[in-house]
Amino acid sequence: MINTIFAEAVDEICSELETAVSKGKNFNDTLQGILQGIVKKHKRIIFNGDNYSAEWTKEAEKRGLPNLRNTPDTLEVIEKDKKYGALFEKYGVLTKEEFKSRNDVYHHAYEMTIAMEANCAITIAKTLVIPAALEYQGVLAETIQKVGSISKKITMLESKKLLVSLVSNVEEALAAVSELEASVASGKSAKKTIASMVKLREAIDALEGIIPKDKWPLPTYAEMMFMM
Incomplete structure (x- = not known):
C-alpha cells in the first residue's frame, strides 16, 4: 500500500511539473514550489520524538491524525474508505473485486x-x-x-x-x-x-x-x- 500511495504522489508531482513546463514556467522554480507545498500540507505527520510514546499519541490526536492500533480497525477503515480501493485500481494493482477479496x-x-x-x-x-x-x-x-x-x-x-x-x-x-x-x-x-x-x-x-x-x-x- 505504501508503494502505491508513493506512486500516486510521484504521479501527481510529475503531472504538475509537466503542465507547468508546457506553459513555459521554469522547471526548478516550479519544483521548489511543489516541494514547499508538500511540506506545508503534510508537516503535521512529522514528529521528531519517540513515535511509540504516549506523548506522540496525544500529539497525533491534536493534529487530527488517525491512530489505528490493531489490525481489525485498520482493515475496517481500508474497506469502508473507497479512496484506497480506487487508488489500487487507478494504477492497475488490484481491481475492486481483488481489493475486497484481499481484505x-x-x-x-x-x-x-x-x-x-x-x-x-x-x-x-x-x-x-x-x-x-x-x-x-x-x-x-x-x-x-x-x-x-x-x-x-x-x-x-x-x-x-x-x-x-x-x-x-x-x-x-x-x-x-x-x-x-x-x-x-x-x-x-x-x-x-x-x-x-x-x-x-x-x-x-x-x-x-x-x-x-x-x-x-x-x-x-x-x-x-x-x-x-
Whole structure:
C-alpha cells in the first residue's frame, strides 16, 4: 500500500511539473514550489520524538491524525474508505473485486491466528499452570492445617492470607479460561478474544508471583530475561 500511495504522489508531482513546463514556467522554480507545498500540507505527520510514546499519541490526536492500533480497525477503515480501493485500481494493482477479496483474506487470516493463539493459551493454562497452582494450593492448605493443629497459639495469619490470595487467583484464572473458551467458540470477535486473553494473562502472571519456582511449569520471566 505504501508503494502505491508513493506512486500516486510521484504521479501527481510529475503531472504538475509537466503542465507547468508546457506553459513555459521554469522547471526548478516550479519544483521548489511543489516541494514547499508538500511540506506545508503534510508537516503535521512529522514528529521528531519517540513515535511509540504516549506523548506522540496525544500529539497525533491534536493534529487530527488517525491512530489505528490493531489490525481489525485498520482493515475496517481500508474497506469502508473507497479512496484506497480506487487508488489500487487507478494504477492497475488490484481491481475492486481483488481489493475486497484481499481484505477478506486478511480478516480471515487474522481471526484464525487469534483463535489459534487463544487455544494455545487455554491449553497452557488448563494443562500446566492451573494444575500446578491447585497442587500448591493443596500443599499450602495441608501445611497450614498441620502446623495450626500443634497449638492454638499458632495463628498463621500471613500464611492463610497467602492461601486466600492463591485461591482467589486460581479462581480468576479458571474464570478467564471459561470466558476465553466461550469467546473462541462464538467466533464473532477477535477483539473480545484478545480482551479475554489479556484477562487470562493477568491471572497467570499473578500466579507466577505466588507459586514456588520448583512447581512452576514454565520458564519464568526472570529466566527468560537472563537466560544466555
